[in-house]
Amino acid sequence: MAEPSPSMISLEEAQALVRSHVSPLETEIVPLLDAAGRVAAADLMSDMDVSPFAHAAMDGFALHVADIAQASPESPVDLDVIAEVPAGGAFEGTIEPGQCVRIMTGAALPSDADAVVKYEIVDYLGSNGMPGSRVRFTAPAKPRANIREAGEEAKQGEVVVRAGEVIKSAGVGFLAGCGVTEVPTYRAPRVAIISIGSELVPPTERPGIGHIRNSNGYALAACAREAGAVPTMLPIVPDDLDELTRMVKDACSKFDFVVTSGGASNGDFDFIKPVVETLGELYMTTVNMRPGKAQTFGVVDGTPVFGLPGNPAAAYMGFELIIRPALLAMQGYTQLERPHIQARLTADKKKKDPRRLLMRATITRGESGDLEVTPAANQSSGLFGVIQRSNCVAVIPEGVTQVHAGDEIECILLDVDEGVVL
Numbered sequence: 145m146a147e148p149s150p151s152m153i154s155l156e157e158a159q160a161l162v163r164s165h166v167s168p169l170e171t172e173i174v175p176l177l178d179a180a181g182r183v184a185a186a187d188l189m190s191d192m193d194v195s196p197f198a199h200a201a202m203d204g205f206a207l208h209v210a211d212i213a214q215a216s217p218e219s220p221v222d223l224d225v226i227a228e229v230p231a232g233g234a235f236e237g238t239i240e241p242g243q244c245v246r247i248m249t250g251a252a253l254p255s256d257a258d259a260v261v262k263y264e265i266v267d268y269l270g271s272n273g274m275p276g277s278r279v280r281f282t283a284p285a286k287p288r289a290n291i292r293e294a295g296e297e298a299k300q301g302e303v304v305v306r307a308g309e310v311i312k313s314a315g316v317g318f319l320a321g322c323g324v325t326e327v328p329t330y331r332a333p334r335v336a337i338i339s340i341g342s343e344l345v346p347p348t349e350r351p352g353i354g355h356i357r358n359s360n361g362y363a364l365a366a367c368a369r370e371a372g373a374v375p376t377m378l379p380i381v382p383d384d385l386d387e388l389t390r391m392v393k394d395a396c397s398k399f400d401f402v403v404t405s406g407g408a409s410n411g412d413f414d415f416i417k418p419v420v421e422t423l424g425e426l427y428m429t430t431v432n433m434r435p436g437k438a439q440t441f442g443v444v445d446g447t448p449v450f451g452l453p454g455n456p457a458a459a460y461m462g463f464e465l466i467i468r469p470a471l472l473a474m475q476g477y478t479q480l481e482r483p484h485i486q487a488r489l490t491a492d493k494k495k496k497d498p499r500r501l502l503m504r505a506t507i508t509r510g511e512s513g514d515l516e517v518t519p520a521a522n523q524s525s526g527l528f529g530v531i532q533r534s535n536c537v538a539v540i541p542e543g544v545t546q547v548h549a550g551d552e553i554e555c556i557l558l559d560v561d562e563g564v565v566l
């Protein structure tokens with residue numbers, strides 16, 4: 145059995161290495177809606193109290209608590225309705241003892257009212273409860289009942305989103321309410337995706353003998369986009385040293401990060417390692433993981449270049465586990481890892497290869513209530529469909545040769561959707 149080569153580094157070392165060669169990109173100002181899912185690059189402050197005024201939380205009657213303090217079913221209190229305030233309106237007058245104001249949810253509270261009683265518990269005494277009528281109260285109200293106070297959401301000048309926070313959908317609404325309509329954030333990295341291989345044709349073509357469609361380029365571009373980056377798929381490059389050298393050099397002058405797939409191993413036509421070594425610094429060639437041993441990383445003219453292996457699952461794992469965290473760091477994120485959870489294996493599994501095994505797998509909640517994980521039957525690194533139909537990667541560490549049904553193992557949730565039971 146082949147031993148890992150001395151230059152082979154662990155997945156964590158590979159992640160740290162790539163991470164050490166990237167930093168957050170410069171900041172840019174984006175319209176508020178475009179800030180969803182992105183990292184605030186500065187503290188964001190509210191330009192006013194939110195809400196700016198105390199207002200009714202219920203449709204009902206604004207009044208003085210003191211007026212109905214003694215109200216009960218046996219000794220009800222009747223008040224004169226002197227005005228109606230809709231949302232967007234304002235009552236400028238004074239509520240005298242014995243009076244109340246009909247008020248709608250969201251309407252500004254009359255300045256001298258100190259509670260709102262919802263209309264369901266008010267007796268209209270046969271009238272319509274509109275101004276000019278009398279309405280009956282049979283219970284006291286608590287001071288400030290059904291009132292949303294001014295400044296409850298934010299105070300003027302308060303930092304409402306801190307630098308470094310990821311702005312969620314609710315945060316976009318929060319910021320809108322606070323008058324923040326433009327947000328400083330880190331620029332999204334422009335990522336070049338280069339698919340290497342003389343056998344490759346675009347997916348629009350029907351491949352002839354010996355040829356296949358370029359599926360890696362599409363998956364990697366989708367992964368990059370999902371990571372918040374802006375991918376550009378460059379033309380397919382054949383297994384040709386000069387052509388690849390030209391393409392990588394050119395891409396390094398135009399993009400923030402260059403990703404290639406294929407030609408990363410030691411075959412006669414595998415050229416990404418010599419290209420990176422010739423053009424710049426080569427820092428990594430192999431990682432102790434399966435699939436995905438052949439992972440090349442270096443820097444050319446200041447631009448990180450990552451050569452993923454050609455096998456689809458190997459390329460995908462390299463992107464998701466090593467490139468993705470770096471792209472996130474370039475956008476200012478500090479949470480760089482996918483969620484990890486423990487689940488019980490549903491079957492025994494033998495492992496011949498000493499590398500860390502990343503099994504495409506599916507987590508479900510078993511009848512006992514425990515999370516259970518079932519590796520896909522076909523673990524070939526040539527398949528994308530298996531990843532499409534899986535919801536996690538189940539990990540068997542380096543060196544471990546066997547795991548058993550019922551063992552708890554670490555699972556990395558990839559691209560999770562609402563269907564995943566946690």
Ligand SMILES: Nc1nc2c(c(=O)[nH]1)N[C@H]1C(S)=C(S)[C@@H](COP(=O)(O)OP(=O)(O)OC[C@H]3O[C@@H](n4cnc5c(N)ncnc54)[C@H](O)[C@@H]3O)O[C@H]1N2
Nearest residue numbers: 339341358359360361406407408409414438453454455458
């Ligand atoms: N003697 C050895 N041969 C191989 C080893 C090894 O250790 N010793 N490792 C195998 C493993 S594991 C992998 S992974 C591959 C990695 O090699 P390359 O990065 O050079 O990949 P290629 O040879 O270019 O391609 C491998 C495979 O993937 C297909 N491919 C490539 N690009 C695409 C694409 N854009 N879309 C879809 N499929 C693609 C390609 O046609 C090959 O079938 O090396 C093994 N060999």
Ligand code: MOO
Nearest residue numbers: 435436437458525
């Ligand atoms: O990189 Mo290969 O499995 O390790 O597909």
